[in-house]
Amino acid sequence: MLKLTPLLFSRILCCSLVLTILSCTSTEKNNKDHLVFKYNEHKNIGSLDPAFSKDLADIWATHQLFNGLVQMDDELNVIPAIAKEWAVSDSATRYTFQLRKDVLFHKHHLFGADSTRPVTASDFEYSFNRLIDKNIASPGSWVLSKVESFSALNDSTFQIKLKQPFPAFLGLLTMKYCSVVPKEIVEHYGTEFRSHPIGTGPFKFQRWEENLKLVFRRNNHYFETDSTGKSLPHLEAVAITFLPDKQSEFLQFAQGKIDFVSGLDASYKDEILTADGQLRAIYKEDDVKMIRGPYLNTEYLAFFMESEVNTIQSLKLRKAINLGFDRSKMMTYLRNGIGIPAHGGFIPKGLPGFNESIGYSYQPELAKQLVAEYKAETGISTPKITLTTTSNYLSFCEFIQRELQKTGLEVTVDVIPPSSLQDAKANGQIDFFRASWIADYPDAENYLSLYYSKNFAPNGPNYTHYNHVEFDQMYEAAYLETDPELRAQLYTKMDSLIMSSAPIVPMFYDEVVRFTRKNVEGLGINPTNLLELKSVRKIQ
Structure with missing residues (x-):
């Protein structure tokens, strides 16, 4: 149990009524507590159907229940999952997967006498067809947009043909959208499969009281083992609660009622971390440990390049904004040193390129000097620009605002709701705005796609409407380059070209930060911030 500092103690007093209500069923310690991993999800989970695993909360949950052909390790290498091996042929357009024969679906009476059955290639054919079914309307249908066809050649062989080479394709297949689901169960439940999931994962669904609690139990027939040959998972259960705010979540962690907290929130960052991002002694001396590492997330400001506003069109002013604030100082003051100041391009640290x-x-x-030159060239004595953001990032934008005023540029910060910002940037209705890009799949192509001229929003992710012929040529050439080193070199050249035009202002590359207990082992960290629980143990 943690020693409570005065700040933390006062917060606990303020929230005591809420915590008493939420924890009334957990006052008695159970001698099996070390077999249950408990965490909180402050955002409600929308669906346990992997075809709808769009948000991180949904992905974390469905990752415990489902598997695909392949998976990603903590170093972003694609490794086998249900597919034990694969071959790539026909100029990198044909992928042939050989499936394991020992993967069973979670038990359900609809499977018949044995209450389960093995996964076959036909299950993947069904699952992929379902993913692209317009009646299903999965937000992940785009994953197969580069696929020409797919088919089960026999029970253990599944083949995919691409329209053109796409080196990042295996990375796409690691997404939860591409999980295998059983036809007979999905069609029995229809849309209610979202709350009656049957998969192949290390844990199986137990119960779900929406907005209150979600419980998974150990899948005793899971096919993977650890490095010693012992069956996974090690835990007996996973229990997820749904406290709606990060401060209450942290208080539950401080009281030992949940096993880990992910991310750094303003409500507790100064309580647990020093200004330079170190765990405070009071926590270090007790039973808390911090894990941190690169996260494939670039936080940035963006200009709408087709704006008619003179200040937006000025390359000198766009460069002045990039040069005019101290990213390192910003990260120390506003994030306690968590996050990497973005002195590179748009591609985040951790990716080739x-x-x-x-x-x-x-x-x-x-x-x-650049602002002064702009004033002399245009005759505008006080150049002005409006930066649009959401309330969550107001502190960053105000920091940049104050710094840029010292250069002679007047910045107005406009705060609007997240949904309004999303709509406005997609439709070219704002000239200068804060944004972030989290990798859909771990390849720099995913980041560079935001600057390909054929991807203009709202029909694609190019929110800046950046348009450069040389960039487009290199982007298209990267699709055909199968050598990873040469492709990474192309990615760097493209990123450099973007920065020379300055359609964006990279602020920082995010980091994954996790706080957990010293009795929790095997909870690693990865650049996609995926929650991997199959190898976790809690020492009694």
Whole structure:
């Protein structure tokens, strides 16, 4: 149990009534507590159907229940899952997967006498057809947009043909959208499969009281083993609660009622971390440990390049904004050092193609000079620009606002709801806005697609409407390049070209931060922030 500091104690008093209600069923310690991993999800889970696993909360849950052909390890390598091996042929357009024969679906009476059955290639054919079925309307249907056809050649062989080479395709297949589901169960439940999931994962569904509690139990027939040959998972159960805010979640962690907290929230960051991002001694001395590492998430500001506003069209001002604020200072003051100052391009640290030298460093005098040159050229004595953001990032935008005023550029910060910002940037209705991009799949192509001219929003992710012929040519060439090193070099060149045009202002590359207990083992960390529980143990 943690020692409570005065700040934390006061918060507990303020929330005591809420916590008493929420914890009334857990006051008695159970001697099997070490077999149950407990965490909180402050956002409700929308569906346990992998075809709808769009948000991180849904992905974390469905990842415990389902498997696909392949999976990603913590180093972003694609490794076998239900497919034990695969071959790529026909100029990298044909993928042939050989499936394991020992993968069973979770038990359900609809399977008949044995209450289960093995996964076959036909199950993947059904699952992929369901993913692209317009009547299902899965948000993940785009994953198969580059696929020409797919078919089960026999019970243990599944083949996919692409329209053109796409080196990142295996990474796409690791997404939860591509999980295998059983036809007879899905068609029995229809849309209610969302709350009656049957998969092949390390845990199986037990019960779900929406907005209150979700419970998974150990799948005793799971096919994977650990490095010693012992069956996975090690835990007997996973219990998820749904406290709606991060502060209450942290208080539950402090009281030992949940096993880990993910991310850093303003409500408790100064309580648990020093200014330079170290775990405070009071927590370090007790039973808390912090895990951190790169997260494939770039936080940035973006310009709408087709804007008619003079300040937006000025390359000098766009560069001045990039040069005019201290990213390192910003991260220390606002994030306690958690996050990597973005001195490179748009590709985040951790992906091939990242280069920390192609971006902008803090050069206030050069920023002032560029603003002065703009004033002289245009006759505008007080250049003004409006930066649109959401309330969650207001502190970052106000920091940048104050720094840029020292250069002679007047910045107005406009705060709007997240849904309004999303609609406005998709439809070219705002000129300068805050945004973030979290990798859909671990390949830099996913980031660079935001600057391909054929991807203009609202029909694609190019929110800036950046348009450069040379960039487009390199982007298309990268599809045909099968050598990973040469492809990474192309990615770096493209990223450098973006930065020279300055349609964006990278702020920082995020980090995954997890706080857990010292008795929790095997809870690793990965750049996609996937919650992997099959190898976790809790020491009694």
